[in-house]
Amino acid sequence: MTSITATTPIVVTPNALTSSMIGTLTADQANLATVEQQVSTGNQLNVASDNPAAAADVLQLQGSLTRANQYSANAQDGIGWLSLGNSTVNSVLSVIQSVKSTVEGVSGSTLTNDPATISSIAQQVQSALQQLTNLANTQYENGQPLFAGTGNSTAAYDANGNYLGNAVPPTRTVAPGTQVAVAVTGPQVFGSGTTGLLGTGQGGSPVGVLQQIVNDLKTGTSASISNVEGTDLTNLSNALGTAETAAGVLGANEQSVQGFSTQATSTVASLQQELGNVQDTNMAQAITSLQLQQVAYQSALYATSQLSSDSLVKYL
Secondary structure, eight states: OOOOOOOOOOOOHHHHHHHHHHHHHHHHHHHHHHHHHHHSBBSSSSSGGGOOHHHHHHHHHHHHHHHHHHHHHHHHHHHHHHHHHHHHHHHHHHHHHHHHHHHOOHHHHHTTTTTHHHHHHHHHHHHHHHHHHHTOOBBBBTTTTTSSSSSSSSSBOOOTBBBBBSSSOOOOEEEEEEEEEOOHHHHHOOOOOGGSSSSOOOOOOOBBBHHHHHHHHHHOOOHHHHHHHIHHHHHHHHHHHHHHHHHHHHHHHHHHHHHHHHHHHHHHHHHHHHHHHHBOOHHHHHHHHHHHHHHHHHHHHHHHHHHHHHHHHTTT
């Protein structure tokens, strides 16, 4: 068995030295290319092999960011629905209150032998009925009726006050496992049947509160005028209460969705920052590294060229 003593010289052949220097040159070239790519793309991770563990973190963060962005978009859409719903129901309340004020001013003695006044009031109520029908068919920007639930894509009510939707309000997912209704259905605002606001008594619809007021005014008898002052006014007050309840639901839901929207926006910002910490290039550090890599590469290139020159001279 041959042993090498401390005094035994170690001979490095030209081939071994050349291979070593070329290996160094290749490694420096690869490092330089990597840093150049990081600077040009702004990403310190361009392929998974750059850092497999960090690449896995990036994929996880990107998935979380996609979900958070979707929650934020859902919340913003929900706010749009609820804001329009609130303003529409406020208009509904204004119309009902105006009719209620007019009806409360009706007096049997005042209306006696005064068909012109009766006709004028009836016309006002009839106009209010048309206004409410139009409001009931308010559409969101995508053409979806606000008050049709998820059941009808074109209108919530027909011209006679028949409800065309269903009892399921649209919802939006605004957080993991959390859905919030972004509208109320037509009956929640306008009631239904003979105590509802919109029925005209035509086309299979019931005679609603407003149409009943019109009918009683047009009849013009003492009994019918008493109905306007009594039963009709009571039904109208109850209908007003129904719409007010719907307004409360919409207001509470809008406030809730606003909170979820703020939460989602904050989460998106936090995830973007975290993702940037893992994925983005630290430009100051990368540029310094690039300069060092360029110097190292130039040095290795020069040393290799000198070695090749010596070798040629030796073997000429």
